[in-house]
Amino acid sequence: MNENNRNLLIATGLSMLVMLVWILLFPPPPVEDTPLPEEAASTSPLGTPTASPPAEDGAPTTPGTTASTAGTPATDAAAEAPRVAIDTPNLTGSLSLLGGRFDDLRLVTYRDNLDADADMVRLLSPRGEEYAYYAVYGWAPAGGLAADAVPGPNTLWELEDGETLTPDTPVELTWDNGAGLVFHRTISVDEQFLFTIAQTVENQGEAPVSLAPYGFVARHGTPDHRALWIQHEGLVRMTDGELEEVKYAKFDGLDPAPGGGYAETVAATGSGWIGFADTYWMTNLIPSPGAPFTSTARYNETSGIYQVEILFPTLTVEPGATEEVSGMLFAGAKEWEVLRDYQNEGGIDRFLDTIDWGWFFFLTKPIFWVLHHIHALMGNMGWSVIVLTIFLKILVFPLAYRSYVSMARMRELQPEMEKMKAAAGDDREKLQKGMMELYKKNKVNPASGCVPILFQIPIFFSLYKVIINTIELRHAPWIGWIRDLSAPDPSSILNLFGLLPYAPPDQGSILFILSLGVLPILLGISMWLQQKLNPAPPDPTQRMIFAWMPWVFMFMLGSFASGLVLYWITNNTITFIQQYTIMRLHGHKPDVFGNIVSAFRRKPAEAGASTAANSGGKPKGK
Template identity: 60%
Template sequence: MDDQNKNFILATALSFLVLLAWLIFFPPPEAPQQPTDAALPPSTVEPGAADVVVPPTAAPAEATGTVAPSSDIAQALENAPRVTIDSGSLTGSISLLGGRIDELYLKDYRETLDPEAPIVQLLSPVGSAEPYYALHGWAAQAGVAADDVPNARTIWQIEAGETLAPQDPVTLVWQNGNGLTFRKTFSMDDKFLFTIEQSVENTSGTDVSLAPYGIVARHGEPDDLTGFFIIHEGAIRMTDGELEETSYSNMTELDADPRGRGLVDSVQVTENGWIGFTDHYWMTTLIPPSGESFRSIARYSPSRDLYQTEVVMPVRTVAAGETLTQQTQLFAGAKEWEAIQTYQNEGGINRFIDSIDWGWFFFLTKPIFWLLHELNLIIGNMGWAIIVLTLIIKAVLLPLAYKSYVSMAKMKELQPEMEKLKEKAGDDRQQLQQGMMELYKKNKVNPASGCLPILLQIPIFFSLYKVIFVTIELRHAEWLGWIRDLSAPDPSSILNLFGLLPWSTPEPGSLFFIFSLGILPIFLGISMWLQQKLNPAPTDPTQKMIFAWMPWVFMFMLGSFASGLVLYWIANNVITFAQQYLIMRSQGMKPDLFGNITEGFRKKDTKDQ
């Protein structure tokens, strides 16, 4: 096999493997077990110190300022009062039973493209399909009994405020009857960040020791897991500059808790860190103050099918007559790049931007997304921004591409002589190789340079696919006409003549969806075919047949990819075709696109020159 064909086969194989890798899905997750038990207390305190009973959806009722007996928990849950949450981005409520944030909706995001679709629900109380909530409290230590600190059975009273909103905090209060008064003050900004200030006033006459903590608990895996390896879903934490991601399946394989409470992974954070759960587009994260040490804990309880992340601050002593205050933050919302960047740069949350899953090629993914984001701000349309981004990328790569296209043009011109060498050498592969090397050397042709543009496209393809799949800015982003979500496959289908016939087509992800070609995948196949016409064709009949089928095979393979990625690929092919065509014309070649693939070029005659 000559060097030219070897390089083409290598480039083709690499491209095929790259594309095939993205088509591999994990097996669908099993339906989560519905929990009936409580979230676990922090692992650094005695069991029962923060026993979190998960409530069903509660109806408003009058606060009693008491602790509900265990036997009356169900009734207490039904009657627990709530404080409304209302901001520009969020709506929901805080349950006064336990003082937890367990109902939260994202105003700016709907579940589907239907304008009447329900808005996305992030946090849910127990009794709902997927309980998911956050709470903060105090773990009893020296000098105080477990029953003397508020827990999940505590019914708080409203001391100040009525509705939690930006500039309108709400304070809850509870007295234990033994000289300790606990308060929680909730405040929030106009996006997704809550600030929870907890305090304990000690009038008991003796010193007490307490450990403040925060918990995010999730009962069962979420039903809407993508199951796709390109995106991390599960626990995520930052520990003094080191990012750690633990999927839900890996949480079920953590080490056994020495206290006998499920499985646990606990690390000590010295100065900066955060921990929580991240979904495809949403996240709930506990954020202690910068510069303070704390224990960062990921936990799983098999008996409850309960996933939990915790921050536990160091034990602190409250002297008699003194008041102790602890402030932490909670991010609960959409992983919007601008918001998270602001919380990192202005709010001092260490490496918070890395909560977005940028992947292995982060050094490309981050600048590509930044450029795409800025282009979208200028143009006002993410689809056109992708096309302009492609133009910029191709312009940056043009100097390298120019040399490659010149080399490919010369190799095409040498095609007849290569055929003669093949006939002359017959089955003598060594003679054929020597003859081709002399031919390349004589005409100053580098057969390997033709693969360079393809190889350079691989990390860019990875990075752009990551951007389109992971970032929420592409979710439900329109381009034009029928493309109303660039993060989803083309919804049109050849199976119903693109909507002219009155039947539906297979849903994305189904076995037959790959045959339901949309308009964009068809244009992709055509653009790949046109680009292929400009490349030197293999002399071997088998290789020639493989290359002839490649555009149409890739058309089906990429048909189920996100529309934004297919749009990029089409734009890339069209721009590459134009560049290569003009460069070949400058080298004295006149492409004959609809002629024989092997003899697809002919030398310009005198009058053309």
């Protein structure tokens, strides 16, 4: 590889690195929240003509029907509707009898922040509130059945049995349309985050009726927190073993929907689910295993309301007959063990894939498995991250060894290369030829250290993915002042790490980037130490850029989660120790601290001579 190509590769790599960090620090702005327009009618890909679940503006979605109970409830009516309390070890809130909506749900074991009086994390909230987020189940009319003959989002149900929804006491709702159809809905919940909804329709009339059960989740606007580009937040859907993920910002890439907006419908023969996933929480609609259904994701470019839904095939209920359809709703935290149990014991196909494992899932999954079990043994996620990083560094050491040996040999040849460059002057061809002869004579391949590094990149990228997505790091303490590994280091050099009597600037302040904590400073030092072991680029410009990189990254990465910074520090420190040891074994003794130490250990005579030289005179005697 000649010097021009090498310079091009270095410049390209640095440009990509700068762009990556910029995207991490300044992601695209969220979509504004606006009213949802009308939705058009649809036909089920299962082959049976059906109605669609009602849109959240009250518009009918079946040809030949008129809007009635399928419409969206008014905010005041929703606020005045009776409610059924929800009380489980992990969930608390209430269920609205207006539409039987799941629209008030908090996570008992998770808090908004570390304050003693912090509120519980609120997952679902009713329409009319900012960032409303709720789930609704109902029936869509078909075959000429009127919209007001079936229960929809604006139907006021009656509480037939049960007072509080708990793992031991399900509740039953009922609604009689007064025209021969009686609907029942039995809702139960387990001790984690899974609701089971059994919908029953009884035909007491004299003619058969056709209708289709559905469920949908509506979300008004995008989440008000910022996610890194590496984190998936948005649609997550599994259809017969095929996973689909669409970020909120990419919903406009769905198929154009009749009447405007975007909608994408997929048919499943018997396994799957659909929902919205955030970094730590999610809400998923899950049909019973083996039941065919269609799933739809909807969005309108002029709207901030997203909607995902499941629709079952149309049922024909004969006079005197009863039909029942069951489904499930997951609303809670993306805890690995909980999702694994639902997948393995509950039969929910590939439910663990609701966690964003990324491109290197074949590495991310086993790495997380190891981290999870290390944490179970140690009980501290900070030390678990350190132990996991050490374990992975040992695992890839055979690959890293060749890179370190190659760098050591290149370092040994550095003096000769400098002499050769001085002798060649501006004659690049002569310099290139001389360097190739030098490499051949000493049996050194400059590219031999790159290939092993390429094999290591997916492993450590996967570790990065695990650390940034795992809920176990959220509000997890490490030592002393690090009380939340998912948040930036709270210490600040601007107040001398707490010695001065004022608080450091908030993360939203322009001064926050200057408010370096202990961990970011250690990160910069670890990068600087590691850089000192590698041969300096011969080009002065490149040498200057590389010299500044540790300190630039110290500021740029200072606002990242403490768990990530801790991983980088550990990784850099182990890399430095390994590389330093290998260089010593190959006869090279790197003097990493030489320049710093020499500045404080100059002889008095040398210091005096330096002073005299600067003043233009001779050193003064006593």
